Amino acid sequence: MLDDxxxxxxxxxxxxxxxxxxGATAVVALHRSEPINALWLVAAATCCYALGxxxxxxxxxxxxxxxxxxxxxxxxxxxxxxxxxxTNKWVVFGHHFAAIAGPGPLVGPVLAAQFGxxxxxxxxxxxxxxxxxxxxxxxxxxxxxxxxxxxTEMAQEETGVVGGxxxxxxxxxxxxxxxxxxxxxxxxxxxxSPWGTFTIAMTIxxxxxxxxxxRRIRPGKVLEVSVLGFVLVLLAIWGGQWVSQHPGPAQVxxxxxxxxxxxxxxxxxxxxxxxxxxxxxxxDYLSTFVKLGxxxxxxxxxxxxxxxxxxxxxxxxxxxxxxxxxxKIFPFAFIxxxxxxxxxxxxxxxxxxxxxxxxxxxxxxxxxxxxMMAESAVAVMAIIAACVLQPGVYFAIxxxxxxxxxxxxxxxxxxxxxxxxxxxxxxxxxxxxVGEQTLFNRTxxxxxxxxxxxxxxxxxxxxxxxxxxxxxxxxxxxxLFILTILDAGTRVxxxxxxDALGHIYKPLGRTSWYPSIIFTSALIxxxxxxxxxxxxxxxxxxxxxxxxxxxxxxxxxxxxxxCVATTIxxxxxxxxxxxVTLVPLVWLVAVTFTASWHKILDPNxxxxxxxxxxxxxxxxxxxxxxxLIFNNRLxxxxxxxxxxxxxxVLFESARQWLGVLSGRKEARVKETPFVMTRLSEExx
Amino acid sequence: MIRLKQAARILISTLREIFDEAAYTRFLQRTRMAxxxxxxxxxxxxxxxxxxxxxxxx
Numbered sequence: 001m002l003d004d005x006x007x008x009x010x011x012x013x014x015x016x017x018x019x020x021x022x023g024a025t026a027v028v029a030l031h032r033s034e035p036i037n038a039l040w041l042v043a044a045a046t047c048c049y050a051l052g053x054x055x056x057x058x059x060x061x062x063x064x065x066x067x068x069x070x071x072x073x074x075x076x077x078x079x080x081x082x083x084x085x086x087t088n089k090w091v092v093f094g095h096h097f098a099a100i101a102g103p104g105p106l107v108g109p110v111l112a113a114q115f116g117x118x119x120x121x122x123x124x125x126x127x128x129x130x131x132x133x134x135x136x137x138x139x140x141x142x143x144x145x146x147x148x149x150x151x152t153e154m155a156q157e158e159t160g161v162v163g164g165x166x167x168x169x170x171x172x173x174x175x176x177x178x179x180x181x182x183x184x185x186x187x188x189x190x191x192x193s194p195w196g197t198f199t200i201a202m203t204i205x206x207x208x209x210x211x212x213x214x215r216r217i218r219p220g221k222v223l224e225v226s227v228l229g230f231v232l233v234l235l236a237i238w239g240g241q242w243v244s245q246h247p248g249p250a251q252v253x254x255x256x257x258x259x260x261x262x263x264x265x266x267x268x269x270x271x272x273x274x275x276x277x278x279x280x281x282x283x284d285y286l287s288t289f290v291k292l293g294x295x296x297x298x299x300x301x302x303x304x305x306x307x308x309x310x311x312x313x314x315x316x317x318x319x320x321x322x323x324x325x326x327x328k329i330f331p332f333a334f335i336x337x338x339x340x341x342x343x344x345x346x347x348x349x350x351x352x353x354x355x356x357x358x359x360x361x362x363x364x365x366x367x368x369x370x371x372m373m374a375e376s377a378v379a380v381m382a383i384i385a386a387c388v389l390q391p392g393v394y395f396a397i398x399x400x401x402x403x404x405x406x407x408x409x410x411x412x413x414x415x416x417x418x419x420x421x422x423x424x425x426x427x428x429x430x431x432x433x434v435g436e437q438t439l440f441n442r443t444x445x446x447x448x449x450x451x452x453x454x455x456x457x458x459x460x461x462x463x464x465x466x467x468x469x470x471x472x473x474x475x476x477x478x479x480l481f482i483l484t485i486l487d488a489g490t491r492v493x494x495x496x497x498x499d500a501l502g503h504i505y506k507p508l509g510r511t512s513w514y515p516s517i518i519f520t521s522a523l524i525x526x527x528x529x530x531x532x533x534x535x536x537x538x539x540x541x542x543x544x545x546x547x548x549x550x551x552x553x554x555x556x557x558x559x560x561x562x563c564v565a566t567t568i569x570x571x572x573x574x575x576x577x578x579x580v581t582l583v584p585l586v587w588l589v590a591v592t593f594t595a596s597w598h599k600i601l602d603p604n605x606x607x608x609x610x611x612x613x614x615x616x617x618x619x620x621x622x623x624x625x626x627x628l629i630f631n632n633r634l635x636x637x638x639x640x641x642x643x644x645x646x647x648x649v650l651f652e653s654a655r656q657w658l659g660v661l662s663g664r665k666e667a668r669v670k671e672t673p674f675v676m677t678r679l680s681e682e683x684x
Numbered sequence: 685m686i687r688l689k690q691a692a693r694i695l696i697s698t699l700r701e702i703f704d705e706a707a708y709t710r711f712l713q714r715t716r717m718a719x720x721x722x723x724x725x726x727x728x729x730x731x732x733x734x735x736x737x738x739x740x741x742x
């Protein structure tokens with residue numbers, strides 16, 4: 001009787017949630033006549049995530065993966081108190097979320113807002129529920145069943161040596177392009193901004209101070225020192241205002257894009273070479289502290305003030321002529337937003353630290369599927385932050401001077417002619433309100449996001465008078481964790497290169513041998529530094545070529561992860577359910593291969609790298625022409641190389657699938673044998 | 685009230701795990717050392733040589 005009542009109640013509740021999801025999504029998708037309230041996006045997202053988690057992830061867990069609460073995980077069997085450790089599921093969830101949520105879900109959706117709020121929102125919701133969350137969940141579970149093996153190892157074991165080698169090469173390529181593009185985002189946010197540059201510069205001595213405090217004064221008291229560091233960062237933001245208002249110090253901290261790029265090279269090299277405890281770890285703590293707090297605050301701010309979105313659902317730029325980046329809605333919206341919908345990089349984390357902490361297989365659903373849902377919610381917040389701006393303001397901030405013109409008059413005229421009115425006085429007033437000299441041509445997404453966030457925060461706390469402080473807080477928040485990824489990413493890539501070089505000359509593989517550290521660090525910094533420099537010198541702003549390249553690389557890694565997942569599912573004799581990973585895989589192949597084709601061969605010079613090189617060769621020659629032509633050809637070559645490698649993995653995987661399905665190949669998965677858990681309910 | 689306390693405890697545990705405080709405590713237990721600058725230096729030496737660097741996503 002009680003069971004029947006519970007069942008009826010459950011049907012009623014989920015029926016209401018389903019109706020709400022359908023209603024809110026319909027409003028978001030079909031409302032055209034006047035600006036829409038952000039709460040519709042929040043409602044659509046919340047209901048879609050709830051339905052996806054309750055039904056789809058449960059179906060995957062029960063029918064396909066057959067997650068088993070009685071099967072001992074590597075955290076239990078191999079527990080060593082260091083890497084393998086039985087950990088509370090909420091703690092693992094927080095740990096995993098902190099590792100996967102970076103600037104991607106903030107920057108990508110802001111850039112894709114040039115198409116309007118609708119394409120990004122729909123892709124973020126559908127992409128997360130049906131692709132991103134699924135990828136993170138299945139890769140996490142498969143890694144748990146293989147003693148926490150990495151994606152590269154699983155690819156090698158399940159799809160063959162080619163899969164392993166390609167996964168390795170794709171990871172290195174993604175890291176290099178990722179580091180270049182996020183460094184470019186920081187450069188564009190800080191160029192000619194003494195306030196922002198001072199604040200970020202101050203985070204280096206603050207991190208050093210935290211490192212020394214932890215090492216010498218209060219060993220291990222990280223939370224305590226993070227609070228102290230946070231207070232010092234707030235003081236640095238306050239001090240930045242003083243710096244920007246005094247000509248002498250303002251001049252010192254007013255740096256061009258080139259000067260900032262050089263500073264970032266030096267910083268990243270130093271951070272990769274000095275001991276982790278001194279700079280990298282304290283900066284990581286500080287940025288995580290600020291990141292978690294700010295994301296929470298932004299969520300509360302959006303719900304509290306429920307702002308109106310001024311950006312239309314769809315803009316005229318769905319035809320591919322957008323100023324932020326060139327290319328049609330398909331495929332470019334889907335590679336511009338990676339993190340937030342599906343990101344291949346997550347498969348590295350799902351097969352890295354996290355599987356070694358999971359206490360029970362059943363928890364992989366909450367950690368893998370659930371944490372990705374949380375990241376997707378961050379992407380929805382970024383869409384809202386970008387779309388609360390007047391479209392004219394959004395395009396003035398995000399359009400490069402090469403597109404809208406070199407002068408303020410030309411830029412405002414061009415943008416107004418597109419049907420998004422904006423005036424020089426309006427932009428000047430906004431720049432003044434946020435404490436900047438100008439907001440024109442601040443490409444990269446970070447400044448637009450910061451303006452939107454400052455707009456939301458200032459309406460929640462402090463009013464318009466503190467908008468400048470909120471803007472610089474937002475810039476600091478983004479730049480802080482981008483720089484953390486720069487130094488952590490350079491170090492990760494350094495370890496991978498050292499590992500590979502160790503096979504050629506053994507001492508090069510020793511991670512504590514200084515000549516090897518310096519050589520490999522320089523190699524990695526030079527590699528991403530080259531692309532950063534290319535972006536800084538690019539007359540189209542750099543983001544136009546580098547962000548799609550990063551998106552393609554990231555989504556190609558997701559393709560590799562989904563190939564591995566599909567292969568394992570087929571080998572598990574669950575071929576009839578393989579569509580769960582196969583459909584997102586087919587979609588990603590369509591998206592990435594089409595995008596790569598356009599980026600290499602499209603006849604429009606704003607889209608195709610080779611067409612751009614050809615146009616440059618045919619145009620008037622300047623001192624930079626030869627370099628620009630080479631860079632475009634290099635970008636085309638990198639894209640083709642990535643594409644070729646992933647095509648190989650696809651081919652190898654398809655061979656495995658056909659072999660197993662036709663009975664020619666034995667369907668044997670490389671799982672660790674079943675061992676019964678000994679964990680008591682309380683400990684797990 | 686009990687649930688609130690439980691939630692607060694989990695939140696603090698999560699933060700301690702994210703910020704490596706829990707890892708340091710486990711290191712001290714494993715090596716039977718008392719917290720000191722030397723112990724913290726040893727903790728980081730071990731992390732730098734044994735543990736792979738934590739990747740951070742984009």
